[in-house]
Amino acid sequence: MIELKDISKTFNAGKPNEVKALGKLSLEIKQGEFVVIVGSNGSGKTTLLNMVAGTIFTDTGTVTIDGNNATKLPDYGRSKWIARIFQNPLSGTAADLSILDNFRLAALRTQNKGLTIGKNESFKQLVRDKIAALGMGLEDKTEQPIGTLSGGQRQALTLLMSVMDECKILLLDEPTAALDPRSAEKVMRTADELIKQYNLTAILVTHNLKDAANYGTRIIQMGEGQILKDIPSAEKAKLKQAELFEWFG
Numbered sequence: 210m211i212e213l214k215d216i217s218k219t220f221n222a223g224k225p226n227e228v229k230a231l232g233k234l235s236l237e238i239k240q241g242e243f244v245v246i247v248g249s250n251g252s253g254k255t256t257l258l259n260m261v262a263g264t265i266f267t268d269t270g271t272v273t274i275d276g277n278n279a280t281k282l283p284d285y286g287r288s289k290w291i292a293r294i295f296q297n298p299l300s301g302t303a304a305d306l307s308i309l310d311n312f313r314l315a316a317l318r319t320q321n322k323g324l325t326i327g328k329n330e331s332f333k334q335l336v337r338d339k340i341a342a343l344g345m346g347l348e349d350k351t352e353q354p355i356g357t358l359s360g361g362q363r364q365a366l367t368l369l370m371s372v373m374d375e376c377k378i379l380l381l382d383e384p385t386a387a388l389d390p391r392s393a394e395k396v397m398r399t400a401d402e403l404i405k406q407y408n409l410t411a412i413l414v415t416h417n418l419k420d421a422a423n424y425g426t427r428i429i430q431m432g433e434g435q436i437l438k439d440i441p442s443a444e445k446a447k448l449k450q451a452e453l454f455e456w457f458g
């Protein structure tokens with residue numbers, strides 16, 4: 210599903226502030242895998258995610274997504290496969306537009322169905338049903354500007370929007386870092402349920418070792434632009450948060 214082969218990235222090459230963010234890294238992620246990436250600050254996690262998303266290009270090697278060579282494909286060319294959730298709940302939604310209009314925009318993002326999409330009753334009902342399933346009581350607020358919701362509510366809706374538009378890959382870049390513990394837990398549970406329900410391929414970058422232990426089918430530790438550890442599903446299931454803490458010792 211996602212294949213990174215010998216990718217590397219050096220920022221400001223040849224200048225005094227040169228940084229080797231990734232060095233000849235290879236990684237294969239299968240359809241339906243939920244990969245958690247941990248690592249200390251500056252270890253290259255976000256750079257890796259940016260390369261999958263297409264917001265930056267690799268200096269060397271190839272990026273293959275869903276069997277397509279995407280190495281030189283910019284982010285908008287990959288949006289049919291990829292949705293991304295950022296740390297800031299304000300990213301990814303239009304604050305002044307209603308919840309419903311945000312869902313319409315999300316549907317338009319990848320589905321080439323012209324501007325008629327989402328205007329009919331069945332779309333409204335679909336959105337209401339999906340939102341009701343979140344169990345946050347937001348289904349009666351679909352005409353309300355999304356900017357009036359809390360960060361956690363917004364993050365959960367952003368997740369829902371991303372999976373409703375037929376994306377196959379979900380990139381989660383510290384999605385709960387700006388949320389209080391209760392909202393963070395709700396958003397992570399929602400993400401986990403949606404990933405399973407829609408059989409998405411997902412990558413979660415997190416500094417939260419509890420989430421890293423509790424979620425995902427595989428865990429990767431990065432350090433200095435390299436993969437230090439890559440623990441598959443069966444072993445990950447036995448990993449305790451305390452053991453993860455020791456990785457950073």
Ligand SMILES: Nc1ncnc2c1ncn2[C@@H]1O[C@H](COP(=O)(O)OP(=O)(O)OP(=O)(O)O)[C@@H](O)[C@H]1O
Pocket residue numbers: 220221228229230248249250251252253254255256257
């Ligand atoms: N656009 C850029 N220009 C210059 N240097 C960059 C750029 N993006 C990242 N870097 C550098 O590359 C290295 C890896 O950064 P990256 O953001 O991938 O790390 P990270 O593991 O996500 O860190 P954190 O946990 O702090 O978010 C860092 O040294 C960072 O300063």
